[in-house]
Amino acid sequence: MIRGSSSRIARTRVGPSNSRTATRGMADRPIIAANKNFVPIRTNLRGSALLNTPRLNKGAGFSREERQIFGLEGFLPYDVHSLEKQALRAYNQLLKQPSVILKHAFLASLRDQNQVLFYKIMQDHLKELLGVLYTPGAAEAVANYSNLFRRPVGCYISFPNQDGMRAQLEGHLLDVNRTADVAYDSNNPHDAIDLVVVTDAEAILGIGDQGVGGITISTSKAALYTLGAGINPNRILPVVLDCGTDNHALFSDSLYMGWKRTRIRGKNYDQFVDRFIQNCRELYPNAIIHFEDFGMANAYRLMEKYKDIPMFNDDIQGTGAVALAALIAAIKVSGARLADQRIVIYGAGSAGMGIADQIKDGLMILEGLSEEEASRRFWCVDRNGLLVESMGNNLRHAQLPYARPDAEVEDWAKSEGDNDGVWLMDVVKNVKPTVLIGTSTHSRAFSEDLIREMGKHVERPIIFPMSNPTALCEVDPADALHWTENRALVATGSPFPPVELGGGKQYTVAQTNNALIYPALGLGAILARSRTISNSMLMAGVNSLASLSPALTNPEASLLPDLADVRNVSVEVAAAVCRQAVADGNAQDENTIKVVQGKGSLPLEEYIRSRMWDAVYRPLELVD
Ligand SMILES: NC(=O)c1ccc[n+]([C@@H]2O[C@H](COP(=O)([O-])OP(=O)(O)OC[C@H]3O[C@@H](n4cnc5c(N)ncnc54)[C@H](O)[C@@H]3O)[C@@H](O)[C@H]2O)c1
Numbered sequence: 077m078i079r080g081s082s083s084r085i086a087r088t089r090v091g092p093s094n095s096r097t098a099t100r101g102m103a104d105r106p107i108i109a110a111n112k113n114f115v116p117i118r119t120n121l122r123g124s125a126l127l128n129t130p131r132l133n134k135g136a137g138f139s140r141e142e143r144q145i146f147g148l149e150g151f152l153p154y155d156v157h158s159l160e161k162q163a164l165r166a167y168n169q170l171l172k173q174p175s176v177i178l179k180h181a182f183l184a185s186l187r188d189q190n191q192v193l194f195y196k197i198m199q200d201h202l203k204e205l206l207g208v209l210y211t212p213g214a215a216e217a218v219a220n221y222s223n224l225f226r227r228p229v230g231c232y233i234s235f236p237n238q239d240g241m242r243a244q245l246e247g248h249l250l251d252v253n254r255t256a257d258v259a260y261d262s263n264n265p266h267d268a269i270d271l272v273v274v275t276d277a278e279a280i281l282g283i284g285d286q287g288v289g290g291i292t293i294s295t296s297k298a299a300l301y302t303l304g305a306g307i308n309p310n311r312i313l314p315v316v317l318d319c320g321t322d323n324h325a326l327f328s329d330s331l332y333m334g335w336k337r338t339r340i341r342g343k344n345y346d347q348f349v350d351r352f353i354q355n356c357r358e359l360y361p362n363a364i365i366h367f368e369d370f371g372m373a374n375a376y377r378l379m380e381k382y383k384d385i386p387m388f389n390d391d392i393q394g395t396g397a398v399a400l401a402a403l404i405a406a407i408k409v410s411g412a413r414l415a416d417q418r419i420v421i422y423g424a425g426s427a428g429m430g431i432a433d434q435i436k437d438g439l440m441i442l443e444g445l446s447e448e449e450a451s452r453r454f455w456c457v458d459r460n461g462l463l464v465e466s467m468g469n470n471l472r473h474a475q476l477p478y479a480r481p482d483a484e485v486e487d488w489a490k491s492e493g494d495n496d497g498v499w500l501m502d503v504v505k506n507v508k509p510t511v512l513i514g515t516s517t518h519s520r521a522f523s524e525d526l527i528r529e530m531g532k533h534v535e536r537p538i539i540f541p542m543s544n545p546t547a548l549c550e551v552d553p554a555d556a557l558h559w560t561e562n563r564a565l566v567a568t569g570s571p572f573p574p575v576e577l578g579g580g581k582q583y584t585v586a587q588t589n590n591a592l593i594y595p596a597l598g599l600g601a602i603l604a605r606s607r608t609i610s611n612s613m614l615m616a617g618v619n620s621l622a623s624l625s626p627a628l629t630n631p632e633a634s635l636l637p638d639l640a641d642v643r644n645v646s647v648e649v650a651a652a653v654c655r656q657a658v659a660d661g662n663a664q665d666e667n668t669i670k671v672v673q674g675k676g677s678l679p680l681e682e683y684i685r686s687r688m689w690d691a692v693y694r695p696l697e698l699v700d
């Protein structure tokens with residue numbers, strides 16, 4: 077039974093007179109908080125209970141009147157402070173934290189005290205703080221989760237407790253209906269969650285199995301949805317599926333907080349995940365599901381298994397999409413054609429194969445190549461060297477289309493001693509790639525020799541070392557530029573400072589991170605209430621993002637827009653995704669369909685902006 081959201085619908089028509097934003101009627105799903113309406117949030121909490129509810133707490137920002145009504149006067153220092161003043165204080169405190177991990181912990185605890193204030197300082201200092209909250213800062217926070225733990229956040233679904241899974245997920249629905257501005261329709265408390273971000277933590281970033289600490293990747297990705305695409309944070313559920321861990325360091329840590337067993341596999345795992353998905357579908361029928369940092373074998377299997385529901389895998393599809401957008405921009409700068417690229421992918425895992433699949437789709441859709449022709453543009457190198465057909469059963473399903481015929485490499489001159497495999501240098505020497513992508517987690521794998529060898533054969537080598545976090549990046553962008561006499565077009569997964577090129581010139585390194593596209597992909601799919609997230613929706617997002625590349629107008633500029641500008645980027649990309657969902661017949665939201673068809677009161681981009689959540693305090697109303 078879901079309770080706790082009674083009669084909020086009655087208030088949906090209250091709003092400022094100048095409101096041209098969406099009102100919260102039945103016809104207009106409350107996907108993103110229509111916060112610009114300033115409809116009061118009804119709560120029965122008072123005193124410290126209110127101050128300890130981060131979704132509602134305003135701390136020193138509570139007005140005189142609110143302090144009276146909610147019995148807060150004896151709980152707060154006298155002066156009332158604006159959100160701006162509170163943000164200044166919080167930011168000054170943050171600056172005093174001596175390390176990235178302590179800054180991350182500070183931000184997390186701010187979020188757990190006052191959600192609006194957290195998003196306010198993140199928004200105001202996005203460029204600086206993304207690297208703390210998200211990549212690379214999140215990696216350290218995940219790895220140290222059990223040692224730094226202060227309070228739980230998000231949803232923990234643990235294998236040994238799975239009999240209670242439905243009640244656990246229902247508990248989150250109840251909780252959010254009680255403590256946030258989500259339930260606009262008291263008749264449908266299930267329409268409170270737009271998005272589930274779930275990890276099983278087997279392959280976190282490039283740092284592997286992190287057990288229950290994976291919750292921090294879900295909460296960081298969730299925060300980026302709010303910051304990057306204005307999705308109401310209260311309508312997002314970050315989840316970790318605790319399936320045990322094969323990370324022995326966690327096992328032997330007496331403070332480890334997860335389930336101390338080796339990972340469940342096979343049927344047990346599949347049933348556990350399926351139970352989770354089915355419960356989500358029933359309890360949160362309108363939510364899309366974002367899969368994050370699953371191990372490769374499960375990631376691909378689950379993506380296939382659930383392709384008919386609105387889900388996507390960020391490491392495979394989000395990463396593929398952002399890489400293709402950067403590549404489209406890079407080849408425009410280099411003056412070449414996509415169809416003429418020879419692409420080497422180093423690290424044939426989820427991200428590497430996701431990138432290959434997405435570029436392959438691009439070659440087929442944009443250049444008219446057949447699937448076979450498109451697949452031949454790739455050479456993929458993994459731990460055992462170049463993927464070749466004779467590897468047979470040792471190849472993963474997703475790798476099969478890219479395996480090269482053995483005959484091709486028979487005559488290759490080998491440079492790296494042993495003849496058991498064909499290594500990256502051999503591939504670069506013989507293939508003379510135009511594009512080199514790193515998704516290997518192999519730090520500094522793109523050596524000086526390798527980059528110089530690549531640079532010998534191509535005028536504008538395209539080099540994307542995409543492994544995260546920073547320490548695992550395949551090559552420092554400054555080195556890649558230096559070793560190619562500044563001819564390389566470089567993009568990285570983690571943030572890097574601009575590279576000084578001499579003569580007063582700088583090269584801005586595009587952060588080719590899926591964070592530049594997944595928030596908008598989610599936003600578009602949610603607004604459209606899309607039945608599935610199709611390849612054509614992904615491709616629409618890619619084309620839209622590529623069209624925003626600063627390098628299109630200035631060949632010396634970054635290949636992709638700055639991640640700090642993600643909110644504006646998201647409006648354009650989400651619009652493209654929405655349009656495609658409607659064109660595909662995938663969209664189910666009547667309002668959005670009308671807007672896309674030009675029958676709404678706003679153009680699509682403005683409509684999207686009007687639905688985005690901002691970090692502002694909403695009025696509260698006391699109910700008994
Ligand atoms: N920039 C982005 O948006 C983005 C997105 C997703 C993943 N990534 C990064 O890509 C990396 C890989 O992530 P994933 O999810 O694909 O992981 P994964 O485990 O699925 O894939 C990694 C692959 O690299 C291979 N590999 C490892 N060491 C190697 C070596 N020394 N030589 C050759 N191959 C090697 C592994 O065998 C595996 O196939 C991570 O660092 C991750 O952070 C970046």
Ligand SMILES: O=C(O)C[C@H](O)C(=O)O
Pocket residue numbers: 210211280281282369390391543544569589590591
């Ligand atoms: O989390 C990131 O920074 C991107 C990506 O999803 C990754 O796994 O590295």
Ligand SMILES: [Mn+2]
Pocket residue numbers: 280281368369390391
């Ligand atoms: Mn990831």
